[in-house]
Amino acid sequence: xxxxxxxxxxxxxEQRRLLxxxxxxxxxxxxxxxxxxxxxxxxxxxxxxxxxPGMTESALEQIVMDAETRWSLEGVCVIHRVGRLAPSDPIVxxxxxxxxxxxxxxxxxxxxxxxxxxxxxxKKEHAAAGDYWVSERESDLIDARRWK
Amino acid sequence: MxxxxxxxxxxxxxxxxxxxxESRREASASGRIRMQPQTLALLLEGGLPKGDVLATARIAxxxxxxxxxxxxxxxxxxxxxxxSIDFHPDVEASCVDIVATCRLNGRTGVEMEALTAVxxxxxxxxxxxxAVDKGxxxxxxxxxxxxxxxxxxxxxxxLDLADEAPMVAPIVTGTGQDGEVSLGNxxxxxxACIRVKCLAELRERLGVGEVSVPxxxxxxxxxxxxxxxxxxxxxxxxxxxxxxxxxxxNQVMAxxxxxxxxxxxxxxxxxxxxx
Numbered sequence: 001x002x003x004x005x006x007x008x009x010x011x012x013x014e015q016r017r018l019l020x021x022x023x024x025x026x027x028x029x030x031x032x033x034x035x036x037x038x039x040x041x042x043x044x045x046x047x048x049x050x051x052x053p054g055m056t057e058s059a060l061e062q063i064v065m066d067a068e069t070r071w072s073l074e075g076v077c078v079i080h081r082v083g084r085l086a087p088s089d090p091i092v093x094x095x096x097x098x099x100x101x102x103x104x105x106x107x108x109x110x111x112x113x114x115x116x117x118x119x120x121x122x123k124k125e126h127a128a129a130g131d132y133w134v135s136e137r138e139s140d141l142i143d144a145r146r147w148k
Numbered sequence: 149m150x151x152x153x154x155x156x157x158x159x160x161x162x163x164x165x166x167x168x169x170e171s172r173r174e175a176s177a178s179g180r181i182r183m184q185p186q187t188l189a190l191l192l193e194g195g196l197p198k199g200d201v202l203a204t205a206r207i208a209x210x211x212x213x214x215x216x217x218x219x220x221x222x223x224x225x226x227x228x229x230x231x232s233i234d235f236h237p238d239v240e241a242s243c244v245d246i247v248a249t250c251r252l253n254g255r256t257g258v259e260m261e262a263l264t265a266v267x268x269x270x271x272x273x274x275x276x277x278x279a280v281d282k283g284x285x286x287x288x289x290x291x292x293x294x295x296x297x298x299x300x301x302x303x304x305x306x307l308d309l310a311d312e313a314p315m316v317a318p319i320v321t322g323t324g325q326d327g328e329v330s331l332g333n334x335x336x337x338x339x340a341c342i343r344v345k346c347l348a349e350l351r352e353r354l355g356v357g358e359v360s361v362p363x364x365x366x367x368x369x370x371x372x373x374x375x376x377x378x379x380x381x382x383x384x385x386x387x388x389x390x391x392x393x394x395x396x397x398n399q400v401m402a403x404x405x406x407x408x409x410x411x412x413x414x415x416x417x418x419x420x421x422x423x
Contacts, residue, residue, distance in 0.1 A: 003240070004240070005239070005240045006240070007185050007239075007240075007242070033423055049422065050347065050348050051422070052345075052347055052396070052399070052415060052417070054399050055396055055399035055400075055415070058399060058400075080422060080423075091422075091423070092422070092423050112423060115422060115423050116420070116421075116422060116423035117420065118420065119420060119422050119423075120347070120396075120417065120420050120422075121420055121421065121422025121423070122347070122348035122349065122417070122418065122420060122421050122422070123421045123422065124348075124349075133348060133349035133352075133418070133421075134421045135419075135421070136392075136418075136419035136420070136421055137421075
């Protein structure tokens, strides 16, 4: 399941939904990304996330499909928030269920790496020093290359 | 064009439709009620104190369509052959869209019946949910389509692109649209045209969010040709060559050599920074 939304999400609710009625799942791994109060500058007071509706969903679907061909997965949930967020707000949730833990750990890591480098989201940070668009990080590109 | 409900002296009157031929008439109207996410969740779970909200609102809308002539002074009483009310909850936008369709074989249109049905269904939704959410907002009520009759078929979606363009859901979710403008003539509906979007930091640097480019203004029908045409249109577009600017054609990543055809949507944007 893939969702792009402004509203917050609850990890517990999403996990219950993913696992409901399933007894063949032996492992579920989830990653939650949060807004930090420091990034390119200190004192980040808010973040505005923009996306490209339509392409965002299809890019995320493609990433999840790629993960599903690489690992044997029993369920995937990706939620990404857009709009204005404050420090400590959750931004992104990637939750992966599988029969055994290794596939769930690795697929969760893989989906996050590709989400950061392929899905059309852009962050604008509002800080004490002014507003600016976050620039791409070399380390994210290197992380995504690990899976080649 | 004149107002049929006014007579020669400008007084309101009911139009005599006795001599009009009967024809199959159908009209659809829609509206929207916005609410708190928790209210929508309760509504969908059936957890509201007054019970099944959507079923009640549907009956209210159907009843209202049948009684339109009692509410709107110069409307005829019509023997409707069909009234349907559909609800489309939108969790992301935290609202419910209501669509009403009315039909009859008769001498007058049924758009007033469809509009009345939507309005009363919205009011009933409000009544059913107001115990938990008094800030709900009803809006966007309009006729979507109308068929049959002398004045011809009408479809809201077939209006000129130029009127519709500002209605398109904004690319930006959040703030930061300051200074955004549209450039050049919007292509009219009959000429081949490419829709170009500039996103995120690129939009702010250029001060341009959307622009339409006639397909025949391209030297070559590909992304490189489009970039050249944009630069001719406005020198600001030379920024498309600065740094790393990515491109998607019809929402799929593209390169300079990617071909472009009529009605394509091309987006330019900086490297992504989500997650």
